[in-house]
Every structure is written in C-alpha cells, then in structure tokens.
Amino acid sequence: MCYNKDSLALGVAKIVKLFRLAIGVVLCLGLILSSGGLVQAQGLEGTIKLSGSTSLQPVTMKLAEAFGSEHPRVNISVSGGGSSVGIREVDEGMVDIGMSSRELTSDDPPLFIHPICRDGIAIIVNLRNPVGGLTREQVVRIYTGEITDWGEIGGEWEKITVISREEGSGTRACFDEKVMKERKIFPQSLVYNSNGIIRTKVAKDPKAIGYVSLGYVSGVKPVAIEGVEPTMDNCKSEDYPLVRRLLFVTHDEPGGVIKGFIDFCQGDAGQKIVAEAGYVTL
C-alpha cells in the first residue's frame, strides 16, 4: 500500500533536485552578467532597501529600475507591507527608505519626509454599472450603509456590494479623511487588503463599489465625484477632491546613494516615470 507513496516521494525528490540545479544555473548566470557590469565607471554604488505602501510600490519599482540602469552598481530592493510597515521599518533601521501613502501623524516617529508624487483615489464600479457619477454625500451614505441599493442612485435595482480597505491602510486613511470625514464606514462592508484584490473584485461583481489608487484603474469604471472625473489633469489641479501625497521617509538626512535615488525620483527624469506610471506629478 506504500508503493505509490514511495514513488511519489521519489518523484518529489527528483523535482527538488532539478529545482536546485536550476537555481544554481540562474545564480551563476547572474554572477557572470553582473560582473560584466563592473566595467561601468559611474560613481554611485551600494544597496537601498525600501518597504511600505502598496500604492507606491509599482511606481517605486519602475523608478528603481530606471535608476538601476543608470547606476548598475546600485542594488535596490522594494517590498510592500503597507505605509505603517514602511514607517516602522525605517524607524527601526530595517530599511533605508519607507514608502508612505499617508501623512505622518503625531503617533509616528519623527522622520524626514520626501514627497515623490501625488496620487488620486478613484472610486470604482463595474464596467456594466450605468452609474457614472456620485456626490460626496452619496458615497458617504453608501459607505455608512444608508444607501443599500443602486436603484436609489440611478442604477438598476440591485443591492450594492460595498468594498473597503482595512484599517491602517494609507488609502483607507485618505478615504476616511477626505470623504467620510467624521462618519464611520459600516461594519457590514467587505474589507480587502490590497488595491489589486479590490480591482479584481469590482471587475468581477456588477454590483460592487470600491476605491483604489488611480494607478490601478483598469478593467473597472472610475466614477466622477461631484461631477469631476478623476483624470490626471483634475488631480493635478486638485479639482478632484481625493488627492494625496505619496512620500518617501528616511530616518536621517539622506546622503550618498540614498540621496542620489531620492533626487532622481523628484527630478525631471523621475517625474516623467511617475507620469507614465499613471500617478500625478508633484
């Protein structure tokens, strides 16, 4: 009765071996390729570690890539975790730069702030939803559970699936501050913990409403708030109300390679990448 198990175990062992071999080959290739880059005479070198907001993560990765191709001896690693994680880890010295999609509060440690770009938060619905615009008051009443049906606000008579972010998220903080003000999101609302999941949920559910960072609007329909569409221009002029700054934070006054990277991001080349990635320039 154990023959199958044994042969399965053997198979697994084989796969593990192959996998190890593959990793070895990739590592060797990596070494050969990176040693080729050593000829570069560019001045900056070192490692930069970033973590924090998932709203900033995609654009930061693009910025890191561009910076890395200019300075091949600079190694940049970008991980997510959320704004609060970034702030904590930079304070504890685990990373060099924290990414935050919310302003620092008095509860946060004192850190140096470097605005990188701005971001709009789009309120999104399914592509099939006929509702194209809402007032701020309507959004508030949807998220407090007073309006429960699309029929009440010009859609088809179907129950609204309300999707929100988790407490602690920078996107949620901005939504709370700029839309909800002192009202509270009702506990029956669904809670998901990333822009990507909320976009997928709204794209799959014709009755859903959610809010995501502007860079994530694709396959879903952003609605106008008070008649203002969340376009790049409207965000830049801040006619659209849901605009926030996205920040890098550092523990000390940045120097060396870290200063180089931040200057690059805030400079013309960096801002061009910011705009291409769908974010609002400074």
Added chain:
Amino acid sequence: MSRYLVDKAGRRLVFLAALVAILILLLIALFTFKEGLPAFLKIGFVKFIFGTKWSVAGGEFGILPFILASIYVTLGALLLSVPLGVSCAIFLAEVAPHRAREIVRPTVELLVGIPSVVYGLVGMLVVVPRMGDSLLAAIIVLTVMVLPTIISISEDSLRAVPHGYKEGALALGATHWQAIWHVMLPQARSGIATAVILGMGRAIGETMAMIMVIGNSIIIPTSPLSPARTLTGTLAMELGYASPGSLHWSALFATGVVLFILILALNSIAFIQRREGEG
C-alpha cells in the same frame, strides 16, 4: 567499546533533535503568550473573548465575531468534506480497480501541494461570483483544501483493517456493502476520526485563501451567505499595521493565543483518539 560510544552518541543526537523541535514550539508559545498577556489584562479576558466590536481607531477589541467565523467555516467544511472524503476513501480502498486507484490517489495527494493562495484565487474568480463573498464561499474552498487529508488518512485506516474481518463477514453471507458498512467502517473508526481532526486543524489554520473569499467584515455572521472574518485573517491583515507594544499589537497576539489554544485542543483530541485506536 567504541561501538557502544557510537551508539550512545547517536542516541544523544536524535534526542537533541527531538528537544529542538519541542523547544521551538515552547518558545513560540512563550513569545505569543508574553506579547498577548497585556491585552488580556487591560481589556479583560471575558470582554476580549465575548466582545463583539473590533475597532482599532476606537480602541475596542472583542474577538467573538472572529471566533465564531473560524468555527463556522471549520465545521461547515467538515460537514461537506467528511462524507465526501470517507466515500472517496471507501472507493479507493474497496471498490476501485487497481488502475483507477493508481490515478486517483496521487492526484488527491498532489492537491495538498497546491499553495493556498491558488485556492484563494480560484475561489475568488469561480466561487465568489456565484454566491458573493461569504461564509459559504469560504466553506467550499476549504472543503476542497481538507479533502486530501481526509481521503488519504481514511483510506490508510480502511486498509489497515485485517483481511480476516472482511472475509469473515463475507463468509457469513454479508454482501460487500454490508461488510464495508458494518465491519470495515466501525473498525477504521478511530483512524477516520483522526483524519477528521487533522482536517479540522488544517481548516482552522487556513489564512490566505480565506482572506480572499470571505469578505472580512467585522460582524457576527447571521447566515451562510453573510461575510465574516476569521481569527487568522485578522492576524494576517492587521499585524503589519500594529506598532509593537501597543494595545492593538497585544490584542493581535492575544488572538493568536486563542487560536493556539483552539489548535492545541484539537491536536490533543487527535492524539487521544489515535492512542485509543492503537490500544
């Protein structure tokens, strides 16, 4: 003499390995309890376990909704997966021709190796659009995830029933099905119970797939179609935001303590069951 020494050293070495395993468990438990203790003291044990509101901004930490959700999805998944899994085990052990078993059994075992985020993704794209983000969606995803455990352990325990028992039943004029139902299954009972309890352990600890389909609303679920949030889901979603030493942080570890005790209790039951089965 030297053979004696090697033997002794070998014994010491494996003993040490066993010790490390226990030590790791002990340290994890100790750490979780230490971090969670302030929450129990500040909030109060009863208020923490039976509180129905969880709001970080409001400083309210009650985990009854999470406990209930975790129990509901676990029981629901077992309700679906036990009949299905045991039936499948009977098929594999007693009914299936050798060739069919050669195909089904490895397939079932491969299901264990699929990362839970993949189950979550499939659940999100296939199950949720049909019934919404709900307990039921979570139960269905979880059922698929615990099936392999239940099937393989139940099958092993059915096969461990001595041949003579079944042959005796058949010789007395029982049909094949009667022999399975009245002789084999009662004999394999403790093994099947172990399978159920191990499946339960996997179900209650499942995190990622649950987060993606259950809706994570902080409410006490009132129907199978109601969204809910599990104990593990709360930990995974919020630990990143809690600053070490804060009440939120401690409350999350206290949630971990509750989960720890739940899982410990389940495993103890499994252990006792297995001992009874052997004895």
